[in-house]
Amino acid sequence: MKIAIITDSSCGISNISSIDDLYLVPLMITKEDGQQVADDESFNSDEFYKLNDSQILKTSQSIPGIMMGKWDELLKEYDQVVCLLLSKGLSGQFSTCKMLSQEDEYKDKVFVVDTNGVSIVLKKQVERALDLKNQGKSAQEISDIIESENDKFQVYIIPKSLDQLVRGGRISKAAAGLAKILKITPVLKYDGTIDKHGKTRTFKKAVEEVLLLLKEYGKDNYIDISYSRIDQDTLEMVKELVTQNGFELRIFDEMPNTITCHTGRETFAFCTWSK
Template sequence: MKIAILIDSSCGIKNTKDYKDLYLIPLMITKEDGQQIADDENLSTDEFYKLNDSQLLKTSQSIPGDVMTKWDELLKDYDQVVCLLLSKGLSGQFNTFRMFSQEDKYKDKIHVIDNNGVSIVIKRQLELVQKLIQQGKNGQEIRDIIETHYNDIHGYIIPKSLVQLVRGGRISKAAAGLAKILKITPILKYNGEIDKQGKTRTFKKAVEEALKLLKAMYPENKKIDISHSRTDEETINLVKKLVTDAGYEIGLLDDLANTIICHTGRETFAFMPFQIWGEELWK
């Protein structure tokens, strides 16, 4: 059986040529003037940050017609398509395309996975899906495994800068001003959705607290995946040291997807445990 993998740009991968049987559909980024830009390889990282620094960007779902056209194209060469899309807790993307996948022409061929994923989470899921395909699993089996093992995931997001949260109206200017004076850093939890976890004094303490929370929740896990938006090398080195000092090996270290950066801005770090699904799936 020949299986294709379809991701959206919330994964953070723009160039799919480095991956076997991997294809991309872009999410859309909306500028303040209403113009929409596809979040694909034509939008460079520098161009994205220039836009994001100058105005409040919004994200929206992939264009349904484009997605179904891509499905039709892929089904000419593949028996099934496995879709790893942005978490249903962050967008209507999953619900929209799970619904379309139930149409007769796509049923049992297109598998839209309820993966609770975004950014580095989907990158890890992509690795796992590729291994499962090598093991001879079909689309339904892959969907069942991913949905089971990512049903209850927890990670943490720490924005060092509050600029984007203020611009987006998530924190008032007054609260942000006080937080800056007191060196308060928020900790956000990620479990398919993004919500408040707590706050600490200083960015360093926030990272340490997030790592303690992960250790309490996943005591057997020895590896942490880290994704981040643009920040200075000193901060990156500090985070790497804090992770290794906490007894963890650093797994993936990669850029956050534009989807998240639009909401959290620069100097944001996300921490996810690696082996929450069990060693046996990776053999």
């Protein structure tokens, strides 16, 4: 049985076109004038950051017609398609595609997986799905396994800068100004949705606290990290703290554009998995 894997651009995989049997249907980025840009491989990071620095961007799910068109195209070559998409807690992407996959022409052919994932979580799930496919698993088996493991991760997010959260109206200028004066860094938790976990004094202390939390959770001594653009000194400091805390750094990649739209520059996400 021949199986294709589809993901969206919230996974942060930059070389999808070079990976056998893996395909991208991009999420959309909306400018202030309403014009939409497909967040695909032709929209590079430099272009994105230039645009993001100049205006407040919004994101939206993949265009349904494009998604269904990709299913139709792939089903001419493949027996089944597995879709690993952005968490339902962050977008209507999963719900829309799940509904569309129930149409008669896609039943038992297109499987939309409840990933609970985004960024480094979704990236690992895509890698897992490709591995399962190569083991000879069916689309239903791949879907069942990914869904059975979709809560076995722990993720914390640390925004070093609050500028984007202010621009997007998620926190007030006054609150951000007070946090800056008091050197307060918020710590957020991701479990399919994003919620406040706590706060610390200074970014370095926030990283140290998160690493301790992940050490208590994870069964292996590795950690995955994604980050939006930040100075090299901070990147090296984070790597050093990871090593000092006994972790092996596995993924260390830039954050997907569609996530940076909401968090802005200077944001880190730290993840580990339980067995």
